[in-house]
Structures are given as structure tokens and as C-alpha cells.
Amino acid sequence: MLASGRGSNLQALIDHFHALGGRRAGDIVLVASDRPDAHALTRAATAGIATATIASRRAPAGDDLGALLERYRIDLLALAGYLQLVPAEITRAYAGRVVNVHPGPLPAFGGPGMYGSRVHRAVLASGRPFGGPTIHFVDEQYDHGATIAFWPVPVLAGDDEHALADRVLRAEHLLFPRVVQAVAGGLVRLEASGTVSAPFIRDESSLLPLDPRLDDSSLSRILDAAHSA
Numbered sequence: 401m402l403a404s405g406r407g408s409n410l411q412a413l414i415d416h417f418h419a420l421g422g423r424r425a426g427d428i429v430l431v432a433s434d435r436p437d438a439h440a441l442t443r444a445a446t447a448g449i450a451t452a453t454i455a456s457r458r459a460p461a462g463d464d465l466g467a468l469l470e471r472y473r474i475d476l477l478a479l480a481g482y483l484q485l486v487p488a489e490i491t492r493a494y495a496g497r498v499v500n501v502h503p504g505p506l507p508a509f510g511g512p513g514m515y516g517s518r519v520h521r522a523v524l525a526s527g528r529p530f531g532g533p534t535i536h537f538v539d540e541q542y543d544h545g546a547t548i549a550f551w552p553v554p555v556l557a558g559d560d561e562h563a564l565a566d567r568v569l570r571a572e573h574l575l576f577p578r579v580v581q582a583v584a585g586g587l588v589r590l591e592a593s594g595t596v597s598a599p600f601i602r603d604e605s606s607l608l609p610l611d612p613r614l615d616d617s618s619l620s621r622i623l624d625a626a627h628s629a
Contacts, residue, residue, distance in 0.1 A: 401431045402454075402482040407440025408569065409480035409501055409576050414447050416577030425585030430472045432465070434458060434484050456484065466490060478580050479538065483515055488540045496590030498538035499583055501576045503568050505550060506534040510543025520561035520568065529555055530609060531564055533572040535579045535600070537590045548588055549600035551575050551623070552609040571610050574623055582627070601626050 401410050410431060417424040431444035434456035441451045450472065455462035465487065469477065479486070479500040491498055502510055504519035505528075514522070523531040532553035539545040551571045555564060579600050582588045589597040601607050607626035610619065 401428055401440070401444075402477065402479045402484075402486075403431065403433055403440035404435050404438055404483040405440065405481045407431070407438065407443045407480070409572055410440050411443050412573035413478070413480070413577045413580055414443070414449075416581070420581065425581050426476065430468065430474065432463070432468055434462070434482070436462070440481070454484075466493075469494070476580070476584050477538075478576075480576065485542055486538060491538055491540050495539075496537060497583075499548065499580065500536055500538045500543070500545075501572055501579075502534045502536070502543050503565070503572065504531055504534065506536060506543055506547060510534075512542050514543065517561045517565060520564045524555065524559060524561060524564065531555060531568055532610070533568055533575055535576060537596070546590055546594055546596045547599075548583070548596055549575055549579050551601075551607060554609045554612075556612075567610065567612055570612075570616070570619075574616065574619055578623065578627065 403410055414428060417428065428449050430450050430452060431440055432452040432454050433441055434454045436453045436459050444451045452468055453459045453462040454465050466489065475497065477494055477498045486498065504510065504523055509519050509522050520531060530552040532551045534547055534550045536547045537545040553568050553571050582600055587598060588600055591597050608622065
């Protein structure tokens with residue numbers, strides 16, 4: 401896992417894998433950040449997961465990412481709030497094995513500088529009725545690569561970027577761990593053609609927009625049903 405901030409999606413994945421127990425498709429063996437003070441590292445250490453700091457402007461003495469991946473024998477790299485561009489040599493070597501969660505619809509609300517509240521402000525300014533997280537395979541460009549899943553999150557009357565962000569993050573915490581599980585288990589793959597072999601949501605009409613009135617258990621059942629449809 402690579403993360404630059406609080407690591408709430410990391411925590412969601414830790415919790416989901418713990419709930420799956422022996423049914424999980426892998427283990428989180430390393431959490432790395434370009435920020436030595438990232439709370440994601442604290443979450444990882446609390447869960448007994450190895451941590452590392454990647455060499456960056458904030459951490460000039462940090463580890464080389466490629467060397468870390470080799471040292472820990474990483475099979476799948478998941479980005480959750482990681483704000484740096486993954487080096488091209490990594491995305492090429494791990495093609496189809498790097499996934500990212502983005503807090504807005506792609507490609508319309510992605511690219512350099514489009515992260516966090518900037519994404520939600522742009523969605524609101526566009527007048528679109530939906531925001532929502534996109535999970536995709538990572539290539540050599542920011543927020544670019546084949547989409548695995550998107551969950552529409554409605555824009556409600558009176559929304560500001562903070563209210564919309566809260567609902568989108570809730571959707572991320574449900575969707576991201578399930579997609580990582582599916583990719584790790586080989587149920588979803590990136591083909592040589594650049595297409596996704598079995599999109600996580602096979603029929604998007606089966607996944608209704610997130611209803612903020614529902615509890616997480618109900619939303620989880622809706623999401624699981626859409627995935628298995």
C-alpha cells in the first residue's frame with residue numbers, strides 16, 4: 401500500500417481482510433509513504449504491518465520504491481491517497497498489478513493537481529448530479545488507466561465539498577477493499593489490450609447511486625450483489 405495521508409482507505413482494507421479471514425486473497429505486507437509523518441504509517445504499525453518512507457523531497461533519505469517492492473516481494477501495489485506519480489519503470493514492471501482509488505469520476509475530474517477537496521469542488525462547479533470514487537489500474541499518467549469500478553454518489557441540495565467528500569469517502573471505504581480483493585484473487589485482470597477482463601461491476605445499472613440514508617451493512621449488500629450479478 402502507498403499512502404500520503406490519514407490512511408482511512410488503508411484501515412478499511414485492513415478491516416475488510418480481517419473480516420474475510422482465510423478467504424482473503426492476500427496479505428498487506430508493507431505500507432509506504434512519501435511523508436514520514438503520514439498517519440497511514442501509524443495505522444500500519446498498529447496493525448503489525450511493516451512500514452517504510454519513500455525517497456522524496458520530504459524524505460531525501462527515504463528508500464527507493466523499486467528496491468522496497470523487490471525486498472518485500474510485492475505482487476500487487478494499491479494506492480490510497482498517494483499523491484505522487486508512480487515512476488514509469490514501476491508501472492511498466494507491475495502493469496496490471498497497480499490499482500488506485502480516486503475520489504471523483506474519471507477521466508473528467510482527474511490529472512495533476514486533482515486530489516482531495518479540489519476534485520469535489522470541481523464536481524460541484526460542473527453541475528453534475530453525481531460524484532463518486534473511481535478505482536482503476538495505474539499507468540504512466542496521473543489518474544489514467546483502465547477503470548475497474550465506479551460508484552455514483554449523488555450531489556445533494558446544499559452540498560459543499562466537505563459534505564460531498566464525506567459521502568464519497570464512505571463509498572470508497574466499501575468499494576476499494578472489495579476491488580483489491582478481486583484483483584488480488586485474479587477475478588479482475590488487465591488484458592494486454594488495455595481492457596479489464598471482468599469489470600468489478602459487470603452491469604452498472606445493477607449498482608444504484610449510493611443512498612446516504614442506508615447503513616453500511618445495507619450498502620455492502622447492494623455492492624456485493626452488484627459485483628456477483
